[in-house]
Amino acid sequence: MTGLVTSNEPVVPARDGGLVRYQLDIAYDGTDFSGWARQPGRRTVCAVIEDTLSLVLRHDVRLTVAGRTDAGVHASGQVAHTDLPVAPDLPRLARALPADVRVRAVRPAPPGFDARFSAVRRHYVYRVCDQQWSADPLRRNDTVTWPRALDVAALNEASTLLVGLNDFVAFCRRREGATTIRDLQRLHWTRTGTVVSAEVSADAFCHSMVRSLVGALLAVGEGRKPVGWPASLLKAETRPSTVTVAPAHGLTLVGVDYPPDDQLAARAEQTRNLREQP
Numbered sequence: 001m002t003g004l005v006t007s008n009e010p011v012v013p014a015r016d017g018g019l020v021r022y023q024l025d026i027a028y029d030g031t032d033f034s035g036w037a038r039q040p041g042r043r044t045v046c047a048v049i050e051d052t053l054s055l056v057l058r059h060d061v062r063l064t065v066a067g068r069t070d071a072g073v074h075a076s077g078q079v080a081h082t083d084l085p086v087a088p089d090l091p092r093l094a095r096a097l098p099a100d101v102r103v104r105a106v107r108p109a110p111p112g113f114d115a116r117f118s119a120v121r122r123h124y125v126y127r128v129c130d131q132q133w134s135a136d137p138l139r140r141n142d143t144v145t146w147p148r149a150l151d152v153a154a155l156n157e158a159s160t161l162l163v164g165l166n167d168f169v170a171f172c173r174r175r176e177g178a179t180t181i182r183d184l185q186r187l188h189w190t191r192t193g194t195v196v197s198a199e200v201s202a203d204a205f206c207h208s209m210v211r212s213l214v215g216a217l218l219a220v221g222e223g224r225k226p227v228g229w230p231a232s233l234l235k236a237e238t239r240p241s242t243v244t245v246a247p248a249h250g251l252t253l254v255g256v257d258y259p260p261d262d263q264l265a266a267r268a269e270q271t272r273n274l275r276e277q278p
Helices: 045-057 090-096 152-160 209-221 229-235 261-275
Strands: 020-028 074-084 101-108 121-129 164-167 181-192 195-202 251-257
Touching: 020 045, 045 074, 045 090, 045 101, 090 101, 121 209, 152 181, 152 195, 152 209, 152 229, 181 209, 195 209, 209 229, 209 251
Parallel strands: 074 251
Antiparallel strands: 020 074, 020 101, 121 195, 121 251, 164 181, 181 195
């Protein structure tokens, strides 16, 4: 990727009034948002950023994002792209945006870059405090307070059985024309004091997949379900009613990985073809 564009690094608009594709690095507190995607009559991250950028730049702005987060889900490492006549001045944009969302960096994107389809993996963290009296009030928006103690060894044993290329239909809300096959590359739990965190990485995630995996695993961690139960659901052909979706506010998108610049276009084409298969 090329260097960071800020107000101290002026950008020359494209020749002949053309547009340049820019990568935007974005962070937000999802508490008061109805998710990323635009929805009529609702406050969403996409709508706030698009509308603010359109006002600041006096140019209609539309964003393509690496991962659409649900209502209440946060991000510290979200990535989007958009085609603009000139890069926004970040200090001016920060003054115009509300305090719960920030565009942290803007840079010209290499040829073939697509924030969604060029990505090779997404990384999430889910945070749970399993001792109610020690829950940090300052982390209440991004950490779920759980009423029962969790066994980290059991959580990791059950998680290991889920890693790999599988059909995660049991943990997804199916969308018409979209595959539920995903490559889950990492699912690991650690404890720091009374906070238990899951690090989850995959090539991509279906709708509600991370929260559904966490919900199933928490049942194992508190002893209600056996270690092999979540993995047994991979044999399901539909989403079972026994899977509970964990609360949204414990989830944060922390990063998105991309291939080397010369592989971006090929990755985007490959992923687009795969995701659009039924």
